[in-house]
Amino acid sequence: MFSVYGVQGRLFRGSLEQLRQVGGVSALTRTRTLLPVAKEGRDRLAESFGAFVESEANNGMGRDTSTDESRKSPLSAYTETQLGSIERRPLTQVQDLMSKEIISLKDTATVLQAWQILSEKAVGQAPVVDAHGHLVGLLTRADLLRPERLPAPDSHALAWRAFTLQNVTEIMVTPVPSVAADADIRRVAQVLLDTGLPGLPVADEQGLLAGFITRSDILRAVVTEPPLDLWG
Numbered sequence: 001m002f003s004v005y006g007v008q009g010r011l012f013r014g015s016l017e018q019l020r021q022v023g024g025v026s027a028l029t030r031t032r033t034l035l036p037v038a039k040e041g042r043d044r045l046a047e048s049f050g051a052f053v054e055s056e057a058n059n060g061m062g063r064d065t066s067t068d069e070s071r072k073s074p075l076s077a078y079t080e081t082q083l084g085s086i087e088r089r090p091l092t093q094v095q096d097l098m099s100k101e102i103i104s105l106k107d108t109a110t111v112l113q114a115w116q117i118l119s120e121k122a123v124g125q126a127p128v129v130d131a132h133g134h135l136v137g138l139l140t141r142a143d144l145l146r147p148e149r150l151p152a153p154d155s156h157a158l159a160w161r162a163f164t165l166q167n168v169t170e171i172m173v174t175p176v177p178s179v180a181a182d183a184d185i186r187r188v189a190q191v192l193l194d195t196g197l198p199g200l201p202v203a204d205e206q207g208l209l210a211g212f213i214t215r216s217d218i219l220r221a222v223v224t225e226p227p228l229d230l231w232g
Contacts, residue, residue: 001183002191005135005207006175007107013205016187019177020194094188095181097221098202098211104129105168107136112164114139127201127209128172134207137172140198144171178203181210189218 002019004012012022091097103121105114105128118126118141125140149171151159178201179188188200192215199214 001180002187003178003180003203003205003207004175005137005178005203007130007136007169009134010207011175016190019191091221092185093181094179094183094185094202094213095211097185097217098181098213099217100211102209102211104209105139107131107167107169109168110164111144111166111168111171114168115144115164118144125198125214127176127212128168128174129209133209135176135178135201135203135209137169137174138176138197138201139168139172142198143173173197176201178207179213180204185218185221188213189215192218 002012002014002016003010004019004022012019103117103123103126105117105126107128107130109117109128114126118124118139124142125138127135128137128139130136149163151163177191177195177197179191181202181204191200192198199212199217201209202211202213203209
């Protein structure tokens with residue numbers, strides 16, 4: 001079962017076939033297409049953004065101390081995920097593969113705070129939740145680094161600061177599809193192909209996060225033992 005959540009709450013709940021008829025979701029790939037920019041230009045933008053974020057962090061700017069507990073080193077996060085090894089049995093459902101460590105962003109967070117969390121947790125995306133913990137969107141590194149959105153590499157520091165002080169709700173993907181923990185993995189893979197998203201939030205019927213499943217989770221299961229029950 002799939003759902004679609006936005007800032008207004010749950011907008012849809014139904015099967016994969018019904019989800020594929022939801023225009024706003026099926027069009028995600030097209031609306032998120034990057035402008036053609038040379039690799040050198042993209043690298044310069046990314047380096048400039050990273051340098052500015054590091055400078056702000058060193059100055060104590062943009063740090064949300066309330067989330068320090070959720071920010072661990074990438075090595076620590078990786079080690080913890082390895083401790084929970086996959087149970088050796090056929091894998092068919094999202095809950096068999098999903099990450100149960102919930103890394104999310106508050107809808108009050110700034111771009112700078114979001115970038116710091118994504119970097120420190122070594123993840124490429126994170127669900128955005130409201131004050132009650134309900135899913136409202138999804139923010140990815142690609143969203144933050146879209147060339148048409150970033151200031152030019154040689155822009156004044158004030159231009160970069162204005163960008164990093166934006167609220168994440170101005171940049172995140174919304175509405176965003178989510179999936180139930182007991183959904184079939186093959187159907188999740190189809191949604192990822194349809195939307196071009198790197199992963200899907202796993203949410204319960206109230207829109208509260210239960211985990212996150214990514215393309216990498218599925219690919220990792222394909223090449224490890226036991227294999228996915230692809231033909232069951």
